[in-house]
Amino acid sequence: MLLGVLFSGGKDSVYACRRAMETDSVSCLITVVSQNPDSYMFHTPNVVWAKLIAEAVGIPQLTWPTAGREEEELSDLSDAIAAAVDGYGIEGVVTGAIESVYQAARVQRICRELDLWCYNPLWQIDQLEYLRLLVSEGFEVIITGVFAYPLDESFVGARIDLDLIGELEALRDRYAINPSGEGGEIETFVLDGPIFKKRIEILRAEKTYENYRGRFSIGEARLVEK
Amino acid sequence: MILVVDLCFKPLSLSKYEFVDPIAGIAKRKGSEYEVVHFSELTENGIERADRIILCGTALKDGLYARRIDLFSWIRDLDKPILGICAGMQVLAAVFGGGIVPQPKIGLDGIDIVKETDLLGPPRSIEGYHLHNFGVTLPPGFDLVAGRPGEVEAFKDAERAVYGIIFHPEVRNRWIVEKFDAL
Known part of the structure; x- marks a missing residue:
């Protein structure tokens, strides 16, 4: 299945991408760049550097701006995902959500509206085991x-x-x-x-x-x- | 041994991390013995060796399990505790003569427990995480344990330890899986 990973450059989006690459095909990384440093949905510091990671792993990146106002962020995210469907033919979306019901439920609703699969491969993972896994895998x-x-x-x-x-x-x-x-x-x-x-x-x-x-x-x- | 059954559309799918591993993780943290198997790879021996069985949920777009109810006929005569979660509850409903009906719901919501059972305890309200496009109608001989007739949150066979819950206990309600493990 062709997938797009919601991608900030932080460990959770990178590790979710790794898991997705093992089972499916990741055709793009979707980075929503928020102008709001206290964004409800999107990891903000250093997100502009996510482009280097995309280049390092060799997967195209789709960047999408948002003003970062609470509910508008969601329609911006939906537009970004729709653009990834048009541009990269994705059939599903991958997130690095672990515990955040707020984040996960909103992405699930967007995927349902766009008739896409939604994957959260770190969902409810034991956080300390996960950190040790990151280190042991290099x-x-x-x-x-x-x-x-x-x-x-x-x-x-x-x-x-x-x-x-x-x-x-x-x-x-x-x-x-x-x-x-x-x-x-x-x-x-x-x-x-x-x-x-x-x-x-x-x-x-x-x-x-x-x-x-x-x-x-x-x-x-x-x-x-x- | 708890047999944790993966109902996702194929073995070792990306969804397994999300719907199966968190349930197995609860058993693991409790120190219980468990095995994970995909529903297409179940064997008589594996079912025989289990003390109890959990049927896990799936991604919203995943509907293969509902088209392969024939693979679950072994449940009808099972004489050990079984818990169906979301898609697993839908499988139990279909096997025992209830229905799978369109009833989408995503997110946290209140759940009214209306009948006391060993699994969910006395009547009260709790909050649970929902992620489903389909709900169920009560099979003959089953009690409504939580929710209401038009929106069944939990049911139980009136005689046997056959339980279904439509919400996901790995979010905020891990105690349900722990309790099931101790039934």
């Missing part, structure tokens, strides 16, 4: 945003490895954060992985942090041979 994931107490500055720009997963596990047990960040606590960007033909090298980035809100904004990056 995904290089960095944290590009933290937005919750008690995530301190050391997490901003950090690479997700087994030690960091251990720290997130301890914070989950003590403060009930979602270790994979699906509650909006953490945002990520993927630099390399088994589906990457080239890896991404960050040449310049700016780090900001204040009151448990921090961002690692990529200023310049390029693809390099692996």
Whole structure:
């Protein structure tokens, strides 16, 4: 089946893409670029760099703008998916939703209206097992945003490895954060992985942090041979 | 052993991660023994070895299971607990003489439990995640456990531990699968 993956460049959309590539054929990556930094539906930091990942994995990217106002985002997403049907012949949509009923139900409704299959291959996955899977399969994931107490500055720009997963596990047990960040606590960007033909090298980035809100904004990056 | 039956349109589909693995994951976290099998690959021996059976849900666009009800005739004489979730409930309805009817619903909604059962407990309201294009009509000899006659949320065979729920328990209601495992 030809599929389009809703794609932000964060770990969940990249890993959902990997699973889709194993069972089906991914014909495009659909990136909705929101002008609203507090978008209800779409991962925003560094989303402009998702184009490098698309190039690295060798799948065409369809980008679609949205002003990011709550319910208008949904009609923009629907238009983006319809454009992917026209341009790439997709028969279904893949998302990286894990727990968010808000996100999942809305995409399900859009797919139903457009008569498309809808797949959520990370749905209800155990979040710590999932993070360990990313590491064991060779995904290089960095944290590009933290937005919750008690995530301190050391997490901003950090690479997700087994030690960091251990720290997130301890914070989950003590403060009930979602270790994979699906509650909006953490945002990520993927630099390399088994589906990457080239890896991404960050040449310049700016780090900001204040009151448990921090961002690692990529200023310049390029693809390099692996 | 719990036999977790995959009702998706083909073995090892992309939907398995979404509709089968979360159910198997609940059994795994509870420390229960379980096996996952696609409905087209069920064997008499596999069914015989199971203590209880769960029929899982499918993607909204997936309707193959409803065209292959013939593959589920073994359920009619089963003498062990069985739980049908969404598509699985539709299969149970069809096997026992009820109907599968168009009744689309997506998202969280309230569910009124109207009859006490070992699985869902006493009458009260809960919230559940719905993802279905089709609902069911009650088969003869089945009790309405939750919902109303025109919108059946849960049913049970009046005599046997044959349960169906139209909502997805892996979202906010994992306790239902845990309870079923302990029946």
